[in-house]
Amino acid sequence: MINNLKAAFAGLSLLLVLNACDEQRVFERNIDIKDYAWHKDSVVHLQVPIEDADIPYNIYYNVRNALSYPAQNLYLQIEIADTTGTVITSDLNNIELFNRQTGKPYGEGLGDIFDHQIPVYQEFKFPYPGVYDVRIQHRMRESDRRVMQGNFLPYIMSVGIRVEKAGAQGEGQQ
Numbered sequence: 035m036i037n038n039l040k041a042a043f044a045g046l047s048l049l050l051v052l053n054a055c056d057e058q059r060v061f062e063r064n065i066d067i068k069d070y071a072w073h074k075d076s077v078v079h080l081q082v083p084i085e086d087a088d089i090p091y092n093i094y095y096n097v098r099n100a101l102s103y104p105a106q107n108l109y110l111q112i113e114i115a116d117t118t119g120t121v122i123t124s125d126l127n128n129i130e131l132f133n134r135q136t137g138k139p140y141g142e143g144l145g146d147i148f149d150h151q152i153p154v155y156q157e158f159k160f161p162y163p164g165v166y167d168v169r170i171q172h173r174m175r176e177s178d179r180r181v182m183q184g185n186f187l188p189y190i191m192s193v194g195i196r197v198e199k200a201g202a203q204g205e206g207q208q
Contacts, residue, residue, distance in 0.1 A: 058201070060084070064096050064194030071186035078170040078193050090157040090200040095170070096193065099131055101139060101146035103189040105181045106132040109173040110193075112154055117164040126173060127154060147191065157200050168195055 065078045084091075095110060108131055113124045129152050132139050141150040160166065174187050181187065 058198040059196065060091065060199060061197040062096070062194070064098070064192040066192045067190050070100065070191050071183065071188050072172055072190045072193075074172070074174075074176055074182070074185045074187070076171070080168040080170075080195055082166045082168050082195070082197055083164075084160045084166060084197075085163050087160045087162045090159050091155075092153065092198050092200050093155040093158055094196040094198075095127070095129065095150070095152045095154055096196055097129065097131070097141075097150045097152065098191040098193075099148055099150075100189040100191060101143075101148065103131060105174070105178075106130065106134055106137070108190070111169075111171045111173050113169040115167040115169070116161065117166070119167070122161065122166075123155070123158075125154070127152075151196060154195070170195070 061080075061082045063080055065080070067076075095112075097108065097110075099108075108129045110127050110129060111124070112127065113121050115121050129150070130140060131148070131150065139148045141148040143149075170193055172187050172190070174181055176182055176185070
């Protein structure tokens, strides 16, 4: 009985500590990629509510891939549009998923699945409160048959973003 109470208390304490460490998070969502094959024309859309435009935010990509992913990097295009549909920022990012020399995967792994949290924007200022449309699309070369399988990029399991108040400690681990 006492051991069960100790285990329950330890579990509750861990949950509270983990939740307290994430107070800076404003938004985080990941979209699963159907059959782990991301079509070249498929765009991930995320609706991000921003209540306070007076503070800066850090924005991260969240990427989950399988160890079988056939390239060492991933090109992602991000666009952020305001409530009127006007694109306020757009960038192409080259994300290293594996070490070029050793081939070892970056990120946090369990078995053959790896999670990455990669900084996109630091101290980003949204112009005003509202719901912003974040669009993410892969930009891997269709002509690279070593990587692409027809129109699909294989072994990308999910993609998303995290938005947090700037100044968070220890976030954004690749």
